Amino acid sequence: MSIEVKNLAKRFGQTVVCDNLNLNIPSGELVALLGPSGSGKTSLLRIIAGLETPDSGTVLFNGEDTTHVAVRERNVGFVFQHYALFGHMTIFENVAFGLRVRPKATRPPEAEIKKKVTELLKLVQLDWIADRYPHQLSGGQRQRIALARALAVEPQVLLLDEPFGALDAKVRKELRRWLRRLHDEMHITSVFVTHDQEEAMEVADRIVVMNQGRIEQVGAPDEVYDHPATPFVLKFLGDVNLFHGRDHAQGAVGGDAAQAQSVSYVRPHEIQVLAQPAEGSVAAKLIDVLTVGPNTRLAFERGDGKGEIEVELTRDEYAALRDAGVLVVGQGAHLKARRVRHFEAPASAGAA
Amino acid sequence: MSAVSVANPLPVQSVAPPDVARATTEPVWVRRVLIGVALVFLSLFLFVPLVSVFFEAFKKGWEVYVAAITEADAVSAMWLTLIAAAISVPLNLVFGVSAAWAIAKFDFRGKSVVLTLIDLPFSVSPVIAGLIYVLVFGLQGWFGEWLMDHDLKVIFAVPGIVLATIFVTFPFVARELIPLMQAQGQEQEEAARVLGASGWQTFWKVTLPNVKWGLLYGVILCNARAMGEFGAVSVVSGHIRGETNTMPLHIEILYNEYQFAASFAVASLLASLALVTLVLKYIVERRVHQQMAQVQQAGAAA
Numbered sequence: 001m002s003i004e005v006k007n008l009a010k011r012f013g014q015t016v017v018c019d020n021l022n023l024n025i026p027s028g029e030l031v032a033l034l035g036p037s038g039s040g041k042t043s044l045l046r047i048i049a050g051l052e053t054p055d056s057g058t059v060l061f062n063g064e065d066t067t068h069v070a071v072r073e074r075n076v077g078f079v080f081q082h083y084a085l086f087g088h089m090t091i092f093e094n095v096a097f098g099l100r101v102r103p104k105a106t107r108p109p110e111a112e113i114k115k116k117v118t119e120l121l122k123l124v125q126l127d128w129i130a131d132r133y134p135h136q137l138s139g140g141q142r143q144r145i146a147l148a149r150a151l152a153v154e155p156q157v158l159l160l161d162e163p164f165g166a167l168d169a170k171v172r173k174e175l176r177r178w179l180r181r182l183h184d185e186m187h188i189t190s191v192f193v194t195h196d197q198e199e200a201m202e203v204a205d206r207i208v209v210m211n212q213g214r215i216e217q218v219g220a221p222d223e224v225y226d227h228p229a230t231p232f233v234l235k236f237l238g239d240v241n242l243f244h245g246r247d248h249a250q251g252a253v254g255g256d257a258a259q260a261q262s263v264s265y266v267r268p269h270e271i272q273v274l275a276q277p278a279e280g281s282v283a284a285k286l287i288d289v290l291t292v293g294p295n296t297r298l299a300f301e302r303g304d305g306k307g308e309i310e311v312e313l314t315r316d317e318y319a320a321l322r323d324a325g326v327l328v329v330g331q332g333a334h335l336k337a338r339r340v341r342h343f344e345a346p347a348s349a350g351a352a
Numbered sequence: 353m354s355a356v357s358v359a360n361p362l363p364v365q366s367v368a369p370p371d372v373a374r375a376t377t378e379p380v381w382v383r384r385v386l387i388g389v390a391l392v393f394l395s396l397f398l399f400v401p402l403v404s405v406f407f408e409a410f411k412k413g414w415e416v417y418v419a420a421i422t423e424a425d426a427v428s429a430m431w432l433t434l435i436a437a438a439i440s441v442p443l444n445l446v447f448g449v450s451a452a453w454a455i456a457k458f459d460f461r462g463k464s465v466v467l468t469l470i471d472l473p474f475s476v477s478p479v480i481a482g483l484i485y486v487l488v489f490g491l492q493g494w495f496g497e498w499l500m501d502h503d504l505k506v507i508f509a510v511p512g513i514v515l516a517t518i519f520v521t522f523p524f525v526a527r528e529l530i531p532l533m534q535a536q537g538q539e540q541e542e543a544a545r546v547l548g549a550s551g552w553q554t555f556w557k558v559t560l561p562n563v564k565w566g567l568l569y570g571v572i573l574c575n576a577r578a579m580g581e582f583g584a585v586s587v588v589s590g591h592i593r594g595e596t597n598t599m600p601l602h603i604e605i606l607y608n609e610y611q612f613a614a615s616f617a618v619a620s621l622l623a624s625l626a627l628v629t630l631v632l633k634y635i636v637e638r639r640v641h642q643q644m645a646q647v648q649q650a651g652a653a654a
């Protein structure tokens with residue numbers, strides 16, 4: 001089922017959480033709403049679910065206006081960040097809940113409920129804990145049960161609110177791959193909220209980047225990463241170095257006087273470290289080295305004193321340069337950007 | 353003379369100190385003295401009076417005791433006490449659950465005012481509570497004439513006693529449920545609604561099971577107070593023997609008439625009720641703590 005959101009607005013008191021949002025989610029897609037906290041992504045999800053009412057605007061399911069359809073009639077599956085499992089029911093009863101509360105006319109017979117729940121528990125690979133209670137389960141298990149419970153009512157749309165936010169890093173990684181595979185099997189239109197750009201990139205078909213109640217960009221993961229529409233998207237999807245237009249006299253960013261008002265952005269891993277000055281390079285002094293996992297992060301202080309530049313190299317690249325005697329803390333080197341992005345300087349250009 | 357006086361609506365935290373560090377323990381003699389003082393105080397002011405109630409009750413023998421509690425006026429007092437509790441406890445159960453539901457699950461203007469109002473019966477003296485009803489429904493009160501014309505009696509009759517009891521016991525259930533419901537939040541209710549449950553189903557299948565122990569705890573306290581209430585009931589009752597006397601009032605009348613054995617016999621019934629309540633309260637309190645701990649655990653795991 002496709003989801004469409006038109007001119008949606010919502011505010012809580014003075015805070016605008018949805019500022020005239022327009023969004024189209026085609027049937028069968030897995031979409032991530034990505035943004036920092038307070039960007040309105042959870043509110044948008046809850047409005048789609050019907051748990052929140054918009055101040056104005058419409059929500060359409062398959063082209064039909066569902067803005068004022070009650071939550072229980074929308075046929076959506078919703079997975080909560082903190083699972084929201086019913087603590088006094090067994091896992092089996094939790095998953096069966098959506099079937100048991102149906103009116104008598106549409107309620108499946110007991111044998112069918114049992115079959116269906118067992119199937120779902122198998123799907124989430126937890127059929128062996130049907131008789132336990134939620135508090136006896138680990139976080140990852142609880143979240144999988146929450147998903148099974150949401151799927152039990154055969155929803156047309158699956159909505160997930162920071163589904164992996166409360167889990168530790170390793171479980172989170174496993175679960176998001178598992179979610180991706182599950183989606184590939186079931187093709188149910190899914191929307192999930194996250195503040196983790198890596199998670200969004202890994203799981204989603206498309207990413208909706210949100211900021212302060214507005215949609216900054218909608219696109220495939222590669223698209224938003226490689227062609228960010230706004231400085232915010234660029235900054236939110238990874239670290240970035242900032243160069244103001246006036247700096248281009250240094251040659252670091254190239255271009256001419258027409259760009260005097262523009263701001264240039266360079267990602268740390270898109271900077272070359274050179275022993276000798278080259279065309280468009282900047283002189284800088286190495287002040288700090290930090291190796292995390294496969295990469296080494298270097299902090300440089302610009303020769304002209306206009307701030308710091310961050311560079312990221314692979315461990316091997318760093319080792320090679322260090323052994324060549326180029327990267328010594330306290331000594332100078334030359335930096336050259338491999339790739340530069342320009343944006344017109346916004347009225348309130350924030351620091352990177 | 354209310355044998356069951358439970359003014360504290362919240363479960364008292366009686367958690368054993370976990371692994372007290374050596375640096376913070378006191379010398380043995382200090383500990384013994386403190387424990388000793390506490391024990392002496394408890395026995396003097398709680399245990400001895402309780403024993404004396406039963407001692408006095410049986411002082412003149414079993415027959416006098418049985419006669420005192422099977423006498424017509426005593427039986428009628430017991431009935432009235434039971435009726436007052438049987439009406440006020442279920443009503444306050446409904447009021448308390450609705451008030452707690454409204455306060456914990458919705459945001460509205462004047463929420464703090466409602467919260468304060470719920471506490472009013474705790475802060476107002478029971479005598480004042482009784483007087484309020486006399487002023488409203490009494491012969492010289494606002495509705496006095498109208499009631500008279502329609503031959504309805506509220507004050508110095510059973511309805512007045514029930515009203516006064518409802519007033520003084522109002523906060524027990526609500527006060528017990530509000531913190532529990534607030535701690536639990538709304539996520540489970542939202543999950544139930546998304547899964548297609550109606551409001552009614554959500555309440556019975558999700559909300560109520562989640563607060564059942566807290567609710568039971570509130571009901572036990574409410575019942576204890578309803579049966580033991582003296583002040584408010586005394587003002588509206590009129591002390592008509594065999595008609596508007598509840599057990600606490602009956603005890604007072606017997607005592608004032610120097611029928612000590614009879615007085616203590618009836619008092620021993622109320623005291624037994626208090627003991628039963630305490631045991632129930634202890635059992636339920638443990639379940640409430642477990643429920644709270646589960647909520648906190650779920651929150652911590654999240």
